Amino acid sequence: MAFLRSDVARFCGEIVDLAPAVRLARLAELRAMLDEVVLQAMAAAMADAQAEGWGLRRIGKHARVSHEQVRRMLVPPEAQPTMPG
Numbered sequence: 001m002a003f004l005r006s007d008v009a010r011f012c013g014e015i016v017d018l019a020p021a022v023r024l025a026r027l028a029e030l031r032a033m034l035d036e037v038v039l040q041a042m043a044a045a046m047a048d049a050q051a052e053g054w055g056l057r058r059i060g061k062h063a064r065v066s067h068e069q070v071r072r073m074l075v076p077p078e079a080q081p082t083m084p085g
Helices: 002-014 020-051 056-063 067-073
Strands: none
Touching: 002 020, 020 056, 020 067, 056 067
């Protein structure tokens, strides 16, 4: 975790002299990318825990989310309802 923190801190240091609009856009891109990667890793870890027989509440406790959020995250993408639009 420390290396990731230092990489993010280095990135933030590299963009400190950019115009605020550009810096904010880069930080938003960074956040979106990190959120996507963490979400995928979390879903995979939850699926592994479920495969080992863990219940939704136990998984949620360790992941620090509700068991309902765990249930939603464990639904395969192809089985998730699509939004009209």
